[in-house]
Amino acid sequence: xxxxxxxxxxxxxxxxxxxxxxxxxxxxxxxxxxxxxxxxxxxxxxxxxxxxxxxxxxxxxxxxxxxxxxxxxxxxxxxxxxxxxxxxxxxxxxxxxxxxxxxxxxxxxxxxxxxxxxxxxxxxxxxxxxxxxxxxxxxxxxxxxxxxxxxxxxxxxxxxxxxxxxxxxxxxxxxxxxxxxxxxxxxxxxxxxxxxxxxxxxxxxxxxxxxxxxxxxxxxxxxxxxxxxxxxxxxxxxxxxxxxxxxxxxxxxxxxxxxxxxxxxxxxxxxxxxxxxxxxxxxxxxxxxxxxxxxxxxxxxxxxxxxxxxxxxxxxxxxxxxxxxxxxxxxxxxxxxxxxxxxxxxxxxxxxxxxxxxxxxxxxxxxxxxxxxxxxxxxxxxxxxxxxxxxxxxxxxxxxxxxxxxxxxxx
Numbered sequence: 001x002x003x004x005x006x007x008x009x010x011x012x013x014x015x016x017x018x019x020x021x022x023x024x025x026x027x028x029x030x031x032x033x034x035x036x037x038x039x040x041x042x043x044x045x046x047x048x049x050x051x052x053x054x055x056x057x058x059x060x061x062x063x064x065x066x067x068x069x070x071x072x073x074x075x076x077x078x079x080x081x082x083x084x085x086x087x088x089x090x091x092x093x094x095x096x097x098x099x100x101x102x103x104x105x106x107x108x109x110x111x112x113x114x115x116x117x118x119x120x121x122x123x124x125x126x127x128x129x130x131x132x133x134x135x136x137x138x139x140x141x142x143x144x145x146x147x148x149x150x151x152x153x154x155x156x157x158x159x160x161x162x163x164x165x166x167x168x169x170x171x172x173x174x175x176x177x178x179x180x181x182x183x184x185x186x187x188x189x190x191x192x193x194x195x196x197x198x199x200x201x202x203x204x205x206x207x208x209x210x211x212x213x214x215x216x217x218x219x220x221x222x223x224x225x226x227x228x229x230x231x232x233x234x235x236x237x238x239x240x241x242x243x244x245x246x247x248x249x250x251x252x253x254x255x256x257x258x259x260x261x262x263x264x265x266x267x268x269x270x271x272x273x274x275x276x277x278x279x280x281x282x283x284x285x286x287x288x289x290x291x292x293x294x295x296x297x298x299x300x301x302x303x304x305x306x307x308x309x310x311x312x313x314x315x316x317x318x319x320x321x322x323x324x325x326x327x328x329x330x331x332x333x334x335x336x337x338x339x340x341x342x343x344x345x346x347x348x349x350x351x352x353x354x355x356x357x358x359x360x361x362x363x364x365x366x367x368x369x370x371x372x373x374x375x376x377x378x379x380x381x382x383x384x385x386x387x388x389x390x391x392x393x394x395x396x397x398x399x400x401x402x403x404x405x406x407x408x409x410x411x
Contacts, residue, residue: 012039012046014323020394023299023401024340027328036312044321045314050332050352052312053324058357059311062303062322065099067092069304069319083197087182090200093243096359103358109229109236110244110362113161113222119365122157126373129156134381137410142388145406149378150260151253154370158252162245163214163221172206175199176249183250184400200246207245211238222248251363258297258402259371264378265406266294268387270342278379282344284372289349291371292330294342296353299327299401326352327401384411 009030013019019026027048030037035049047053056062067088075085091097095106112118133149155176159169178199210223218224226241236244267274276282303322308315316322330351331339354361361367379385388407395402 009033009037012041014039014042014398015396020396021392023325023327024295024331027325028331031328031332036314038314042321042323044323045316046323046325048325048328050329050335053326053329053352054356056303056311056322056324057301057352057355057359060099061306061309061311061316062324063099063306064097064103064303064359066302066304066321067094067097081194081197083201084193086204087179087193087197087200089239090204090243090246091182093239094247095244095362096247100358106240106244107358107362109226110248112225112229113248114362114365116365119369122161122366123369123373125160126153126157126370127377129153130374130377134377139382140409140411142407142409145264145378145408146257146261146403147405149374150264150406151257153260153374154256154367155253157366157370158249161222161252162248163210163219163223168206171202175202175206176253179203179246179250180254181397184254184395184397184402203246203249204242207242211241248363251361252366254400254402255297255363256367256370258400259291259367260374260378261403261406262295262297262401263291263371263375264408265387265392265403266291266342267375267379268385268408273342273344274379276344277376278383280376284376286347286349287344288368288372289351290342290344290346291375292353293336293349293351294330295401296327296330296351297401298353298355298399299397300325300399301355302399323398326355382408382410385409386411 012027012030016026027046030046031048035047035052037046037048038044039046047056071085071088071092075088095103095110098106130149130153133152137143137148155173156169159172164172176199178195182193182196182200207223211227214221214224215227218227223245226236226244229236267277273282277284277287301324303324305316305318305320305322307318310316330336330353333339335350336346354364386409388409390407392406393404395404
Protein backbone atom coordinates (compact mmCIF):
# COMPACT_ATOMS: atom_id res chain seq x y z
CA UNK A 1 0.00 0.00 0.00
CA UNK A 2 1.38 3.35 -1.01
CA UNK A 3 1.10 6.43 1.22
CA UNK A 4 -0.01 9.73 -0.14
CA UNK A 5 2.87 12.14 -0.81
CA UNK A 6 2.65 15.68 0.50
CA UNK A 7 2.18 18.10 -2.38
CA UNK A 8 4.96 20.65 -2.75
CA UNK A 9 4.43 24.16 -1.53
CA UNK A 10 3.34 26.53 -4.29
CA UNK A 11 5.92 29.05 -5.50
CA UNK A 12 5.78 32.18 -3.37
CA UNK A 13 5.94 35.80 -4.46
CA UNK A 14 6.19 38.20 -1.53
CA UNK A 15 4.94 41.06 -3.70
CA UNK A 16 2.14 39.17 -5.48
CA UNK A 17 -1.23 40.98 -5.42
CA UNK A 18 -2.65 38.29 -3.12
CA UNK A 19 0.32 38.57 -0.75
CA UNK A 20 -0.19 42.34 -0.57
CA UNK A 21 -3.97 42.33 -0.18
CA UNK A 22 -4.26 39.31 2.13
CA UNK A 23 -0.90 38.28 3.62
CA UNK A 24 -2.59 36.34 6.41
CA UNK A 25 -4.38 34.11 3.90
CA UNK A 26 -1.55 33.94 1.40
CA UNK A 27 1.00 32.64 3.90
CA UNK A 28 -1.36 30.51 6.03
CA UNK A 29 -0.41 27.22 4.37
CA UNK A 30 3.28 28.04 4.72
CA UNK A 31 2.79 28.74 8.44
CA UNK A 32 1.05 25.39 8.86
CA UNK A 33 3.45 23.24 6.80
CA UNK A 34 6.84 24.92 6.97
CA UNK A 35 6.92 27.87 9.39
CA UNK A 36 10.67 28.32 8.95
CA UNK A 37 11.25 28.27 5.19
CA UNK A 38 14.12 29.08 2.86
CA UNK A 39 12.73 31.01 -0.13
CA UNK A 40 15.03 30.46 -3.12
CA UNK A 41 13.44 33.30 -5.09
CA UNK A 42 14.28 35.97 -2.50
CA UNK A 43 17.26 34.09 -1.07
CA UNK A 44 15.83 34.73 2.38
CA UNK A 45 14.28 32.85 5.27
CA UNK A 46 10.56 33.34 5.90
CA UNK A 47 9.32 32.80 9.45
CA UNK A 48 5.56 32.75 9.86
CA UNK A 49 4.53 30.95 13.07
CA UNK A 50 3.97 32.82 16.30
CA UNK A 51 6.33 30.61 18.31
CA UNK A 52 9.28 30.93 15.95
CA UNK A 53 8.70 34.63 15.24
CA UNK A 54 8.56 35.43 18.96
CA UNK A 55 11.77 33.44 19.54
CA UNK A 56 13.56 35.19 16.67
CA UNK A 57 12.57 38.65 17.87
CA UNK A 58 14.31 37.95 21.18
CA UNK A 59 17.29 36.04 19.81
CA UNK A 60 20.40 38.21 19.43
CA UNK A 61 21.66 36.00 16.62
CA UNK A 62 18.94 37.60 14.48
CA UNK A 63 20.52 41.01 14.00
CA UNK A 64 18.73 44.29 13.32
CA UNK A 65 21.94 45.76 11.92
CA UNK A 66 21.13 45.35 8.24
CA UNK A 67 21.57 48.83 6.76
CA UNK A 68 25.31 49.31 7.24
CA UNK A 69 26.12 45.94 5.59
CA UNK A 70 23.84 46.88 2.70
CA UNK A 71 25.63 50.20 2.25
CA UNK A 72 29.00 48.45 2.19
CA UNK A 73 27.78 45.79 -0.24
CA UNK A 74 25.58 47.76 -2.65
CA UNK A 75 26.28 51.47 -2.25
CA UNK A 76 30.03 51.81 -1.86
CA UNK A 77 30.97 52.14 -5.53
CA UNK A 78 31.70 55.43 -7.35
CA UNK A 79 28.57 54.94 -9.49
CA UNK A 80 26.28 55.28 -6.45
CA UNK A 81 24.14 58.40 -6.37
CA UNK A 82 25.43 60.35 -3.33
CA UNK A 83 21.86 61.29 -2.38
CA UNK A 84 20.83 57.63 -2.35
CA UNK A 85 23.80 56.86 -0.13
CA UNK A 86 22.90 59.79 2.14
CA UNK A 87 19.35 58.46 2.50
CA UNK A 88 20.61 55.04 3.59
CA UNK A 89 23.20 56.56 5.92
CA UNK A 90 20.46 58.47 7.73
CA UNK A 91 18.46 55.26 7.96
CA UNK A 92 21.49 53.37 9.27
CA UNK A 93 21.56 55.72 12.27
CA UNK A 94 18.05 54.74 13.39
CA UNK A 95 18.17 52.93 16.70
CA UNK A 96 15.89 50.19 15.31
CA UNK A 97 18.79 49.18 13.07
CA UNK A 98 21.35 49.21 15.89
CA UNK A 99 22.53 46.47 18.20
CA UNK A 100 23.74 46.74 21.78
CA UNK A 101 25.19 48.81 23.29
CA UNK A 102 24.45 51.49 20.65
CA UNK A 103 20.75 50.59 20.58
CA UNK A 104 20.31 50.88 24.35
CA UNK A 105 22.14 54.21 24.45
CA UNK A 106 19.99 55.80 21.73
CA UNK A 107 16.81 54.33 23.16
CA UNK A 108 17.59 55.75 26.60
CA UNK A 109 18.02 59.22 25.13
CA UNK A 110 14.71 58.95 23.24
CA UNK A 111 12.60 57.81 26.18
CA UNK A 112 12.12 61.41 27.25
CA UNK A 113 9.50 61.72 24.50
CA UNK A 114 7.46 58.71 25.58
CA UNK A 115 7.19 58.75 29.36
CA UNK A 116 3.67 58.11 30.72
CA UNK A 117 3.49 61.74 31.84
CA UNK A 118 4.46 63.14 28.44
CA UNK A 119 1.99 60.90 26.61
CA UNK A 120 -0.89 61.66 28.99
CA UNK A 121 -0.19 65.36 28.55
CA UNK A 122 -1.06 64.97 24.85
CA UNK A 123 -4.51 63.48 25.41
CA UNK A 124 -6.51 66.71 25.33
CA UNK A 125 -4.69 67.94 22.22
CA UNK A 126 -5.24 64.65 20.37
CA UNK A 127 -8.94 64.65 21.30
CA UNK A 128 -9.50 68.23 20.12
CA UNK A 129 -7.49 67.73 16.93
CA UNK A 130 -9.44 64.58 16.03
CA UNK A 131 -12.68 66.47 16.59
CA UNK A 132 -11.48 69.30 14.33
CA UNK A 133 -10.61 66.89 11.54
CA UNK A 134 -13.97 65.12 11.78
CA UNK A 135 -15.83 68.45 11.89
CA UNK A 136 -14.43 69.20 8.43
CA UNK A 137 -16.21 66.17 6.93
CA UNK A 138 -19.82 66.88 5.91
CA UNK A 139 -22.42 64.23 6.69
CA UNK A 140 -23.75 62.19 3.75
CA UNK A 141 -20.38 62.63 2.08
CA UNK A 142 -17.86 60.23 0.56
CA UNK A 143 -14.37 60.80 1.94
CA UNK A 144 -10.98 59.19 2.29
CA UNK A 145 -10.41 58.43 5.95
CA UNK A 146 -6.64 58.30 5.50
CA UNK A 147 -6.09 61.71 3.90
CA UNK A 148 -8.71 63.48 6.01
CA UNK A 149 -8.25 61.94 9.47
CA UNK A 150 -5.93 58.96 9.91
CA UNK A 151 -2.82 60.51 8.36
CA UNK A 152 -3.09 64.16 9.44
CA UNK A 153 -3.84 63.34 13.09
CA UNK A 154 -0.50 61.64 13.94
CA UNK A 155 1.35 63.82 11.44
CA UNK A 156 0.30 67.02 13.16
CA UNK A 157 0.93 65.56 16.61
CA UNK A 158 4.49 64.43 15.84
CA UNK A 159 5.24 67.69 14.00
CA UNK A 160 4.12 69.65 17.05
CA UNK A 161 6.16 67.41 19.33
CA UNK A 162 9.28 67.92 17.22
CA UNK A 163 8.75 71.66 16.85
CA UNK A 164 7.90 71.91 13.14
CA UNK A 165 6.15 75.25 12.49
CA UNK A 166 2.63 75.08 11.09
CA UNK A 167 3.64 76.90 7.91
CA UNK A 168 6.18 74.18 7.06
CA UNK A 169 3.98 71.13 7.52
CA UNK A 170 2.80 70.73 3.91
CA UNK A 171 6.38 70.40 2.68
CA UNK A 172 7.27 68.28 5.69
CA UNK A 173 4.49 65.79 4.83
CA UNK A 174 5.39 65.77 1.13
CA UNK A 175 9.02 64.88 1.84
CA UNK A 176 7.91 62.21 4.28
CA UNK A 177 5.71 60.62 1.61
CA UNK A 178 8.66 60.50 -0.80
CA UNK A 179 10.86 58.70 1.72
CA UNK A 180 8.16 56.25 2.80
CA UNK A 181 9.01 53.45 0.29
CA UNK A 182 12.56 53.26 1.64
CA UNK A 183 11.27 52.77 5.17
CA UNK A 184 8.41 50.42 4.29
CA UNK A 185 9.32 48.07 1.49
CA UNK A 186 12.28 46.02 2.69
CA UNK A 187 13.32 45.25 -0.90
CA UNK A 188 16.73 46.40 -1.98
CA UNK A 189 16.94 47.69 -5.54
CA UNK A 190 18.89 50.98 -5.39
CA UNK A 191 17.71 51.99 -8.88
CA UNK A 192 14.23 52.65 -7.43
CA UNK A 193 15.33 55.28 -4.97
CA UNK A 194 15.62 58.53 -6.93
CA UNK A 195 12.57 60.26 -5.43
CA UNK A 196 13.31 58.69 -2.05
CA UNK A 197 16.79 60.21 -2.04
CA UNK A 198 15.40 63.60 -3.02
CA UNK A 199 12.86 63.50 -0.20
CA UNK A 200 15.46 62.49 2.38
CA UNK A 201 17.83 65.23 1.18
CA UNK A 202 15.06 67.78 1.70
CA UNK A 203 14.33 66.43 5.19
CA UNK A 204 18.02 66.53 6.09
CA UNK A 205 18.32 70.13 4.92
CA UNK A 206 15.15 71.11 6.75
CA UNK A 207 16.10 69.43 10.04
CA UNK A 208 19.57 70.99 9.84
CA UNK A 209 17.88 74.39 9.75
CA UNK A 210 15.63 73.49 12.69
CA UNK A 211 18.62 72.34 14.71
CA UNK A 212 20.31 75.69 14.15
CA UNK A 213 17.11 77.55 15.01
CA UNK A 214 16.53 75.74 18.31
CA UNK A 215 20.17 75.88 19.31
CA UNK A 216 19.89 79.64 19.16
CA UNK A 217 16.42 79.86 20.68
CA UNK A 218 15.38 76.65 22.53
CA UNK A 219 11.66 75.94 22.84
CA UNK A 220 9.41 73.40 24.51
CA UNK A 221 9.77 70.62 21.92
CA UNK A 222 11.63 67.39 21.27
CA UNK A 223 14.32 68.87 19.08
CA UNK A 224 15.28 71.32 21.82
CA UNK A 225 15.28 68.48 24.35
CA UNK A 226 17.50 66.34 22.13
CA UNK A 227 19.84 69.26 21.58
CA UNK A 228 20.13 69.63 25.36
CA UNK A 229 20.89 65.92 25.58
CA UNK A 230 23.58 66.42 22.94
CA UNK A 231 25.30 68.90 25.24
CA UNK A 232 25.49 66.40 28.10
CA UNK A 233 28.31 63.97 28.71
CA UNK A 234 26.66 61.24 26.61
CA UNK A 235 26.40 63.49 23.59
CA UNK A 236 24.41 62.82 20.45
CA UNK A 237 26.35 63.52 17.27
CA UNK A 238 24.79 65.60 14.51
CA UNK A 239 24.20 62.40 12.52
CA UNK A 240 22.51 60.77 15.52
CA UNK A 241 20.30 63.81 15.99
CA UNK A 242 19.26 63.59 12.35
CA UNK A 243 18.61 59.86 12.55
CA UNK A 244 16.62 60.18 15.77
CA UNK A 245 14.38 62.96 14.44
CA UNK A 246 13.64 61.17 11.16
CA UNK A 247 12.91 57.94 13.05
CA UNK A 248 10.45 59.72 15.35
CA UNK A 249 8.86 61.33 12.32
CA UNK A 250 8.18 58.02 10.57
CA UNK A 251 7.49 56.01 13.68
CA UNK A 252 5.03 58.61 14.93
CA UNK A 253 3.26 59.24 11.65
CA UNK A 254 2.75 56.57 9.00
CA UNK A 255 2.48 53.59 11.34
CA UNK A 256 -0.26 55.19 13.42
CA UNK A 257 -2.16 56.32 10.32
CA UNK A 258 -2.33 52.70 9.19
CA UNK A 259 -3.19 51.52 12.71
CA UNK A 260 -6.24 53.80 12.68
CA UNK A 261 -7.35 53.00 9.13
CA UNK A 262 -6.86 49.24 9.43
CA UNK A 263 -8.80 49.29 12.70
CA UNK A 264 -11.77 51.13 11.18
CA UNK A 265 -11.79 48.76 8.20
CA UNK A 266 -11.77 45.77 10.55
CA UNK A 267 -14.78 47.19 12.42
CA UNK A 268 -16.70 47.77 9.19
CA UNK A 269 -16.12 44.11 8.34
CA UNK A 270 -17.30 43.03 11.81
CA UNK A 271 -20.55 44.95 12.49
CA UNK A 272 -21.06 43.30 15.88
CA UNK A 273 -17.68 44.61 17.06
CA UNK A 274 -18.41 48.02 15.54
CA UNK A 275 -21.60 48.23 17.61
CA UNK A 276 -19.64 47.38 20.75
CA UNK A 277 -17.22 50.27 20.19
CA UNK A 278 -20.00 52.65 19.29
CA UNK A 279 -21.87 51.88 22.50
CA UNK A 280 -18.80 51.80 24.80
CA UNK A 281 -19.19 48.08 25.46
CA UNK A 282 -15.47 47.27 25.17
CA UNK A 283 -12.36 48.11 27.11
CA UNK A 284 -10.39 50.13 24.54
CA UNK A 285 -7.13 49.15 26.22
CA UNK A 286 -7.79 45.53 25.22
CA UNK A 287 -9.48 46.46 21.95
CA UNK A 288 -6.37 48.26 20.71
CA UNK A 289 -4.27 45.14 21.20
CA UNK A 290 -6.82 43.11 19.25
CA UNK A 291 -6.78 45.67 16.40
CA UNK A 292 -2.99 45.31 16.33
CA UNK A 293 -3.19 41.52 16.36
CA UNK A 294 -5.89 41.27 13.73
CA UNK A 295 -4.43 43.62 11.12
CA UNK A 296 -1.66 45.79 12.49
CA UNK A 297 0.40 48.25 10.44
CA UNK A 298 3.67 46.33 10.75
CA UNK A 299 3.53 43.39 8.34
CA UNK A 300 7.14 42.21 8.27
CA UNK A 301 10.40 42.99 10.03
CA UNK A 302 13.78 42.08 8.60
CA UNK A 303 16.72 40.53 10.40
CA UNK A 304 20.16 39.35 9.26
CA UNK A 305 21.94 36.31 10.68
CA UNK A 306 24.82 37.50 12.83
CA UNK A 307 26.57 34.10 12.64
CA UNK A 308 26.03 30.50 11.52
CA UNK A 309 23.53 28.79 13.83
CA UNK A 310 20.79 26.17 14.08
CA UNK A 311 17.22 27.33 14.47
CA UNK A 312 14.12 25.12 14.53
CA UNK A 313 16.05 22.32 12.82
CA UNK A 314 17.43 24.55 10.05
CA UNK A 315 20.99 25.72 9.41
CA UNK A 316 21.01 29.49 9.06
CA UNK A 317 24.18 31.01 7.66
CA UNK A 318 25.83 34.28 8.65
CA UNK A 319 24.65 37.16 6.49
CA UNK A 320 21.43 35.50 5.35
CA UNK A 321 18.31 37.64 5.45
CA UNK A 322 15.26 36.66 7.49
CA UNK A 323 11.73 38.00 7.04
CA UNK A 324 9.65 37.73 10.23
CA UNK A 325 6.08 38.01 8.95
CA UNK A 326 4.31 39.44 11.98
CA UNK A 327 0.86 39.71 10.42
CA UNK A 328 0.83 35.97 9.75
CA UNK A 329 2.23 35.06 13.18
CA UNK A 330 -0.53 37.14 14.77
CA UNK A 331 -3.17 34.92 13.15
CA UNK A 332 -1.58 31.65 14.28
CA UNK A 333 -4.36 29.26 15.42
CA UNK A 334 -1.88 27.53 17.71
CA UNK A 335 -1.96 30.66 19.88
CA UNK A 336 -5.22 32.47 19.15
CA UNK A 337 -8.68 30.93 19.21
CA UNK A 338 -10.66 31.73 16.05
CA UNK A 339 -7.81 33.98 14.82
CA UNK A 340 -9.55 35.12 11.63
CA UNK A 341 -12.20 36.96 13.62
CA UNK A 342 -11.86 40.36 15.24
CA UNK A 343 -12.84 39.84 18.88
CA UNK A 344 -12.37 43.02 20.89
CA UNK A 345 -13.22 41.30 24.16
CA UNK A 346 -10.42 38.70 23.96
CA UNK A 347 -8.81 40.31 27.00
CA UNK A 348 -5.03 40.20 27.17
CA UNK A 349 -3.66 39.65 23.65
CA UNK A 350 -0.04 38.51 23.27
CA UNK A 351 0.44 39.85 19.76
CA UNK A 352 3.76 40.70 18.11
CA UNK A 353 2.59 43.83 16.31
CA UNK A 354 4.86 46.14 18.31
CA UNK A 355 7.75 43.69 18.19
CA UNK A 356 9.23 42.04 21.26
CA UNK A 357 12.31 42.12 23.42
CA UNK A 358 14.76 45.01 23.44
CA UNK A 359 13.41 46.36 20.13
CA UNK A 360 9.79 46.61 21.34
CA UNK A 361 8.32 49.74 19.72
CA UNK A 362 9.26 52.79 21.78
CA UNK A 363 6.38 54.80 20.32
CA UNK A 364 3.69 52.23 21.20
CA UNK A 365 2.17 54.40 23.98
CA UNK A 366 1.67 57.32 21.57
CA UNK A 367 0.21 55.07 18.87
CA UNK A 368 -2.20 53.58 21.39
CA UNK A 369 -3.25 57.01 22.64
CA UNK A 370 -3.96 58.38 19.16
CA UNK A 371 -5.69 55.27 17.84
CA UNK A 372 -7.69 54.78 21.03
CA UNK A 373 -9.06 58.29 20.66
CA UNK A 374 -9.53 58.30 16.89
CA UNK A 375 -11.39 55.06 16.27
CA UNK A 376 -14.23 55.63 18.79
CA UNK A 377 -14.62 59.24 17.65
CA UNK A 378 -14.85 58.18 14.00
CA UNK A 379 -17.45 55.45 14.43
CA UNK A 380 -19.55 57.49 16.86
CA UNK A 381 -19.54 60.58 14.65
CA UNK A 382 -21.05 58.71 11.68
CA UNK A 383 -23.74 56.19 12.77
CA UNK A 384 -24.22 55.01 9.17
CA UNK A 385 -20.52 54.77 8.32
CA UNK A 386 -19.85 52.25 5.56
CA UNK A 387 -17.38 51.40 2.85
CA UNK A 388 -17.73 53.19 -0.47
CA UNK A 389 -17.93 51.08 -3.61
CA UNK A 390 -14.74 49.99 -5.29
CA UNK A 391 -11.82 47.70 -4.51
CA UNK A 392 -9.41 48.33 -1.67
CA UNK A 393 -5.88 49.17 -2.83
CA UNK A 394 -3.12 48.14 -0.45
CA UNK A 395 0.33 49.71 -0.49
CA UNK A 396 2.77 47.41 -2.35
CA UNK A 397 5.22 47.31 0.54
CA UNK A 398 6.75 44.31 2.23
CA UNK A 399 7.21 45.87 5.65
CA UNK A 400 4.07 47.98 5.98
CA UNK A 401 0.42 46.91 6.02
CA UNK A 402 -1.55 49.93 4.88
CA UNK A 403 -4.07 51.17 2.33
CA UNK A 404 -3.52 53.77 -0.36
CA UNK A 405 -6.90 55.17 0.64
CA UNK A 406 -9.97 54.11 2.59
CA UNK A 407 -13.03 55.65 0.98
CA UNK A 408 -16.04 55.75 3.27
CA UNK A 409 -19.59 57.08 3.16
CA UNK A 410 -20.42 59.28 6.13
CA UNK A 411 -24.01 59.43 7.30
